Amino acid sequence: MRQSDVKELIVNMGPQHPATHGVLRLVLELEGEVVKRCTPYIGYLHRGVEKLSEDLTYVQCLPLTDRLDYLSSMINNIGFCLAVEKLMGINIPKRAKFIRTLMGEMARICSHLVWLATHALDIGAMTVFLYTMRDREYLLELFEMVVGARLTVSYPRVGGVRCDINEEFLDKLYRFIEDFPNKIQQYETLIDRNRVWLKRTKGVGVITAEEAINWGLTGPPLRATGVYYDVRKFFPYDAYDEVEFEVPLGKNGDIYDRYKCRMQEMRQSARIIKQCIEKLPTGLVLAEDALRIRMPASPLKIDKKEIQFEVYIEDKKIEEFIQKFPEVYASVESPKGELGFYIVCDHSAKPYRMRVRAPSFVHIAVLPKLCEGFLVADVIANIGSIDIVLGECDR
Amino acid sequence: MDTVYLIFITTVKTAVYFGILLLHVAYATYTERKVIGHIQLRLGPMIVGPHGILQPIADIVKLLFKEDIIPAKADKFIFKLAPFVSLSAALSTFAVIPVNKNWVISDINVGLLYVLGIAGLGTYGVIFSGWASNSKYAFLGSLRSTAQMISYEVALGLSLVGVVLMAESFNLSEIVNRQNEYWYGMFLFPQIIGYFVFVVSMLAETNRLPFDLPEAETELVAGYFVEYSGIRFSLFYLAEYLAMFCMSSLAAICFWGGWSIPPILVKTFPFLSIIPGVVWFLLKVYFHIFLFFWLRGTLPRYRYDQLMAIGWKILIPLALINIVITSLLKIL
Numbered sequence: 030m031r032q033s034d035v036k037e038l039i040v041n042m043g044p045q046h047p048a049t050h051g052v053l054r055l056v057l058e059l060e061g062e063v064v065k066r067c068t069p070y071i072g073y074l075h076r077g078v079e080k081l082s083e084d085l086t087y088v089q090c091l092p093l094t095d096r097l098d099y100l101s102s103m104i105n106n107i108g109f110c111l112a113v114e115k116l117m118g119i120n121i122p123k124r125a126k127f128i129r130t131l132m133g134e135m136a137r138i139c140s141h142l143v144w145l146a147t148h149a150l151d152i153g154a155m156t157v158f159l160y161t162m163r164d165r166e167y168l169l170e171l172f173e174m175v176v177g178a179r180l181t182v183s184y185p186r187v188g189g190v191r192c193d194i195n196e197e198f199l200d201k202l203y204r205f206i207e208d209f210p211n212k213i214q215q216y217e218t219l220i221d222r223n224r225v226w227l228k229r230t231k232g233v234g235v236i237t238a239e240e241a242i243n244w245g246l247t248g249p250p251l252r253a254t255g256v257y258y259d260v261r262k263f264f265p266y267d268a269y270d271e272v273e274f275e276v277p278l279g280k281n282g283d284i285y286d287r288y289k290c291r292m293q294e295m296r297q298s299a300r301i302i303k304q305c306i307e308k309l310p311t312g313l314v315l316a317e318d319a320l321r322i323r324m325p326a327s328p329l330k331i332d333k334k335e336i337q338f339e340v341y342i343e344d345k346k347i348e349e350f351i352q353k354f355p356e357v358y359a360s361v362e363s364p365k366g367e368l369g370f371y372i373v374c375d376h377s378a379k380p381y382r383m384r385v386r387a388p389s390f391v392h393i394a395v396l397p398k399l400c401e402g403f404l405v406a407d408v409i410a411n412i413g414s415i416d417i418v419l420g421e422c423d424r
Numbered sequence: 425m426d427t428v429y430l431i432f433i434t435t436v437k438t439a440v441y442f443g444i445l446l447l448h449v450a451y452a453t454y455t456e457r458k459v460i461g462h463i464q465l466r467l468g469p470m471i472v473g474p475h476g477i478l479q480p481i482a483d484i485v486k487l488l489f490k491e492d493i494i495p496a497k498a499d500k501f502i503f504k505l506a507p508f509v510s511l512s513a514a515l516s517t518f519a520v521i522p523v524n525k526n527w528v529i530s531d532i533n534v535g536l537l538y539v540l541g542i543a544g545l546g547t548y549g550v551i552f553s554g555w556a557s558n559s560k561y562a563f564l565g566s567l568r569s570t571a572q573m574i575s576y577e578v579a580l581g582l583s584l585v586g587v588v589l590m591a592e593s594f595n596l597s598e599i600v601n602r603q604n605e606y607w608y609g610m611f612l613f614p615q616i617i618g619y620f621v622f623v624v625s626m627l628a629e630t631n632r633l634p635f636d637l638p639e640a641e642t643e644l645v646a647g648y649f650v651e652y653s654g655i656r657f658s659l660f661y662l663a664e665y666l667a668m669f670c671m672s673s674l675a676a677i678c679f680w681g682g683w684s685i686p687p688i689l690v691k692t693f694p695f696l697s698i699i700p701g702v703v704w705f706l707l708k709v710y711f712h713i714f715l716f717f718w719l720r721g722t723l724p725r726y727r728y729d730q731l732m733a734i735g736w737k738i739l740i741p742l743a744l745i746n747i748v749i750t751s752l753l754k755i756l
Contacts, residue, residue: 039560228727404727
């Protein structure tokens with residue numbers, strides 16, 4: 030056969046594929062097993078969260094943020110609340126700050142456990158999946174105990190958190206956190222000392238620090254290249270400036286370093302939770318001037334004209350404050366990377382424009398760079414290692 | 425008259441042998457789910473019958489009554505033929521495998537060669553299915569599988585050369601008898617390198633973890649049989665499990681002394697000789713089957729190029745070294 034007769038094999042991977050973590054669609058051009066070109070297609074989970082929020086009040090927007098990265102909805106809520114609080118100049122009580130930090134780190138552990146489970150499953154280690162699910166289940170039950178929901182919690186409120194936590198919850202959480210490092214050890218014995226695992230992850234999907242910054246990576250994929258950047262350290266929110274923790278860094282920026290970073294992060298999260306429980310102050314959990322939902326008397330009586338600024342934000346002080354800063358950006362360190370909320374306010378009770386800086390969206394963009402020139406099996410490993418959630422990417 | 429009698433007795437033998445074999449396969453699926461379940465902190469099947477003991481029967485019934493889907497663009501004849509090629513190749517290997525002294529359907533002189541040759545034919549089923557499905561995933565899976573089976577067959581064959589050199593025969597019963605002449609009663613000890621190569625190639629040859637690339641769930645969804653459904657799908661499964669049993673039996677016969685017990689053990693514990701040979705044989709086979717499940721519960725999957733590198737750069741040289749050492753010892 031002449032050389033010109035040889036064509037690349039085009040394989041459509043997804044949107045229904047067991048290993049693309051949701052509805053990501055990749056079109057791969059293969060030459061044998063080598064990926065020549067990889068094109069991600071997104072938008073299969075687009076629900077118009079940003080546009081939708083323009084039609085909802087600040088309080089009503091909150092449940093929408095749950096659905097962004099559904100594996101760590103607590104952190105999304107916190108990010109949104111921070112932005113609105115910044116916009117309105119609401120100071121939240123100290124206890125609420127600690128509770129948010131604690132819950133946020135619990136969500137981070139949950140999210141990382143799901144990442145580890147699916148990442149390991151993608152590479153073929155099935156047993157890790159069920160081990161991590163066992164521990165995640167415990168945390169989800171704790172969420173349920175406080176909030177009533179397991180995944181889409183909507184627990185933080187603008188101005189604090191919805192309800193207080195009790196001793197029983199703290200007891201259970203403390204017991205879990207005490208034992209958690211051992212459990213991480215357990216996962217590591219299953220995969221970290223496994224030659225197959227090392228061969229599949231070391232030196233694969235490498236990205237240098239400079240490239241990572243240029244591509245706009247944040248979170249573990251950036252830190253795996255050795256760049257010291259963590260929103261929790263650089264722009265501390267909630268109680269992060271009052272607890273001690275380290276930011277684990279990698280060196281080579283390959284899949285193995287990303288894996289290592291996340292594993293260390295889980296240990297640090299456990300450390301933060303422990304400190305939060307020990308230092309938890311007493312007091313209010315919701316600021317006095319927090320936004321509250323005021324329901325109209327009956328849904329049938331809602332008049333379009335009635336839904337005005339005054340109905341939802343009664344505080345004159347807040348109204349004045351908003352007029353000072355019509356635009357805000359607030360970001361949190363979500364398990365995936367830097368999750369930012371940019372809100373433009375037009376003095377109504379609804380955001381004029383809300384833009385979500387979704388780390389998954391940025392990270393999917395770098396996927397072709399990581400995959401091209403490697404094998405098909407590495408595409409799967411790479412998708413797992415950058416830890417994307419399509420709900421957040423497509424919004 | 426003699427010929428008729430021979431045909432009759434062989435048919436009966438075959439029916440009994442294969443009946444027991446298929447029962448084993450059915451319960452191997454059940455055992456696999458149970459073993460992996462317990463490794464993964466689950467219970468495995470629990471609903472059908474006590475401890476889910478009737479699960480395999482429920483599975484078979486379900487698969488039999490499922491709709492048989494043939495893709496519109498598939499090559500229908502080859503598509504239908506493929507599972508039967510795989511299955512008949514896997515089943516035929518058992519014709520020469522002895523489970524006890526003289527308990528064998530056909531005691532031919534080139535038994536070992538026959539097993540390797542017929543098992544190699546199973547690759548055709550894989551190629552046919554991947555090609556006829558007219559699907560890219562199936563095609564990639566079958567390409568991988570073909571390359572993998574061909575390269576590991578070399579290592580598998582070479583690893584058994586040491587055994588043949590020591591036994592001076594290709595006859596499987598003879599190989600067992602020869603092992604019994606040594607006081608330790610197993611070729612496992614002098615052929616430890618060969619055994620290692622054999623076990624690794626055995627995993628690759630049967631497409632099991634950590635070498636289950638042809639059906640890599642996460643990359644190729646299911647590999648070469650992705651377009652199959654219902655009973656045809658189960659025939660592929662059957663062939664895979666039969667291949668596992670075939671390789672386990674081969675390991676038991678060639679390295680673990682088949683149905684015999686090491687003479688030194690019989691000398692120390694005379695009561696062991698009461699236990700029939702078939703029990704020992706089955707125990708040795710079950711151990712290897714368990715090994716398959718155990719590895720599946722523990723190991724991640726290799727990448728395609730790494731798999732090939734292991735086959736050609738590590739296993740084949742090791743097997744050759746083993747042959748050289750064995751030959752030298754034989755001359756001395």
